[in-house]
Amino acid sequence: MPHSFGVRARTRDMFSKDFRKKGPIHLGQYLQTFKQGDFVDIYADASIHKGMPHKGYHGRTGIIFNVTKRSVGVRVNKLVNGRIIEKRIHVRIEHVRKSKCQKEIIRRIKENEKIKAEAAKTGVKVSLKRLPKQPKEGYMLLNPGGDGTEITTIQPLPFSDLI
Numbered sequence: 016m017p018h019s020f021g022v023r024a025r026t027r028d029m030f031s032k033d034f035r036k037k038g039p040i041h042l043g044q045y046l047q048t049f050k051q052g053d054f055v056d057i058y059a060d061a062s063i064h065k066g067m068p069h070k071g072y073h074g075r076t077g078i079i080f081n082v083t084k085r086s087v088g089v090r091v092n093k094l095v096n097g098r099i100i101e102k103r104i105h106v107r108i109e110h111v112r113k114s115k116c117q118k119e120i121i122r123r124i125k126e127n128e129k130i131k132a133e134a135a136k137t138g139v140k141v142s143l144k145r146l147p148k149q150p151k152e153g154y155m156l157l158n159p160g161g162d163g164t165e166i167t168t169i170q171p172l173p174f175s176d177l178i
Contacts, residue, residue, distance in 0.1 A: 022069065022070070023070065025070075026061075026070050026073075029059075029070060029073055030059055030061035030070075030073075031061065032060075032061065032062075037062075038062070039062065040060060040062065040063070040109055044108065044109055045108065045109075047108065047113065049079055049082055049087050049108065049111070049113075050079065050082070051079055051080060051081070051082065052078060052079065053078070053079045053113065053114075054076060054077070054078055054113070054114035054116055054117055055076070055077060055078075055079060055087070055089060055111045055112060055113060055114050056074070056075070056076050056111070056112045056113075056114045057072045057073060057074065057075050057076075057077060057089065057091065057106060057110060057111060058073065058074065058110060058111075058112055059072075059073050059110050060109050060110050063107070063109045063110070065107060066085070066086055066105070066106055066107025066109070066110065067106075067107070067110055068104060068106045068110055069104075071093065072091055072093075072102075072104060072106075075091050075092075075093075076091075076114050076116055077089035077090050077091035077092075078090045080103065081105070083105070085107055085108065086105050086106055086107045086108060087105070087106060087108060087111055088103060088104070088105045089103070089104055089105075089106055089111070090102070090103055091103075091104060127143045130143065131143070
């Protein structure tokens with residue numbers, strides 16, 4: 016049979032919904048507020064065909080540049096022939112979720128501001144740089160039997176031919 020190259024070709028698993036998540040979408044999806052500059056994840060909802068993005072944008076994160084009555088304009092990076100191009104697409108809000116990609120950064124900024132304020136009060140210089148996981152600190156292992164017992168060393172027996 017000839018190979019198909021349609022718009023929704025090879026999307027059987029991509030557009031399928033999770034177990035026990037099938038059916039119509041919740042009304043809360045329509046009541047979300049989106050503003051310019053928000054980070055959003057593009058996830059195509061297969062149960063709504065209108066305003067569905069192309070399969071190449073499914074799972075991508077972008078920034079909103081335009082908000083209309085039923086859709087949002089999203090700036091998304093796309094790899095084309097070895098170069099990254101910024102594409103601007105309009106997607107209905109059913110196919111968009113607010114992204115959590117900035118949560119860690121915002122949490123770290125708030126934490127660093129508290130540390131800065133505390134350091135300014137005490138006058139102590141503080142480094143706010145992230146560090147990789149450091150090796151564990153060394154420690155002395157105490158004698159397992161107590162102070163009075165001797166430590167016994169165990170050595171293997173020399174090989175003896177049993178034949």
